[in-house]
Amino acid sequence: MTTAKTKILLAEDDENLGLLLKEYLKAKGFETNLFANGELAFRDFVKTQYDICILDVMMPVKDGYTLAKEIRQIDEEIPIIFLTAKSMKEDVIEGFSIGADDYITKPFSMEELLFRIEAILKRTSSSYKAPPAEEFKIGKYVFDVKKQTLQLGDKITRLTTKESELLKLLCTHQNKILDRNFALKTIWLDDNYFNARSMDVYITKLRKYLKEDDSVEILNVHGKGFKLVM
């Protein structure tokens, strides 16, 4: 990695808080770009190399949770920290924390934020040599997430992006139920009827790919979702 300044994307609609954080982070040696809503932040995200994202959950135009999902579509690795109001229900926060590396409830001290940023950077960039072998073993198959391939023996099948994303979710939830709506929101960003039907089509495709090994199966849990058992 380079020794360049750590670049932070900060999405915060409260201008006072936003500028304050930006100043503080600048003083701490970070380069911070501040955006007043998720839409503006995303537009910049696609064209700038950031090291970490700090997102307020409640913002106009595009909220932090939606923004995070879009960011995850482009980069599944980049650390994301959510800023949430204390008043939020814990289950909501728990939901938000999925896909996030950390979250902080308002009000918080800036030292606390700094501490968490450093903690995350320490475990992501310093030991950046360890790219967690993005590989899942599914019965006799080997699923390479990064390259989107499924290998059985010496036969390599190239998966499409959607196939790969769905299979990855199933793998990370192996032997547990992958909630339909969660998967839809994660991959399709919206859990409407058509996307749900589209997902069913992909389940069929994945089952076809995996049918060579009887020890592997994608089960349906009526009204809940799917479960990859092995």
Added chain:
Amino acid sequence: MTTAKTKILLAEDDENLGLLLKEYLKAKGFETNLFANGELAFRDFVKTQYDICILDVMMPVKDGYTLAKEIRQIDEEIPIIFLTAKSMKEDVIEGFSIGADDYITKPFSMEELLFRIEAILKRTSSSYKAPPAEEFKIGKYVFDVKKQTLQLGDKITRLTTKESELLKLLCTHQNKILDRNFALKTIWLDDNYFNARSMDVYITKLRKYLKEDDSVEILNVHGKGFKLVM
């Protein structure tokens, strides 16, 4: 050329702490002038070349913030570190709005102070700037951006401008999705249909160049863009 000692202005009314710090910093190779209040410190600041200022916030005659403002009138660049017993909030806001570079709350360890001084000097010491990577390693290949060449072993391929620009964008987004429209606007300045097709042609060319190393691949993400995985 010998590097001159770093000169520190220390404004601290607590004589014990002041002398202690001065001694410590001297031991660490800094030259420190100690003043018991803001007024004395400022009188000396106007006639001496300092590299960094460490100011206690609460001092008699003239407090640290006032002193900092006066210093900023004369030099808007010089690093300022505040020392304060108060914890956070309003103090920080005021401190940063003046343009403080760092902020330490008492009590603090002297190692901590030293660490922060060094951190600040490191990033302020003139034009410390990471050179924007001239070279990308792409699997077994070496891509020289400036020269527009792609090297594999001893075979050097000369890239055209467009090829090079596109490959550079892919590299700066490695393992992330390079958004189609962003790339088009960046390289072609316009994301119309024909430019999009032109870009596809270049993707084909780049894939041909990179096909000697299986660990490198340019994946398409349907409707979004391309991803250089490695």
Added chain:
DNA sequence: TCTGCGAGTTAAAAAGTGTTAAATTACCAC
């Protein structure tokens, strides 16, 4: 048992991409 909705499957439609080659444009030496 009937009924409604979720799920399985296949196929077609719609949009996006891969690739090659021809056409055009830009560039350079003369």
Added chain:
DNA sequence: GTGGTAATTTAACACTTTTTAACTCGCAGA
């Protein structure tokens, strides 16, 4: 300017990915 060459764009056609549609089956509650 002219001619030659390389770079880039446009065209053409084949193919993929994803979504939508259509028809089917099956689960679970009334």
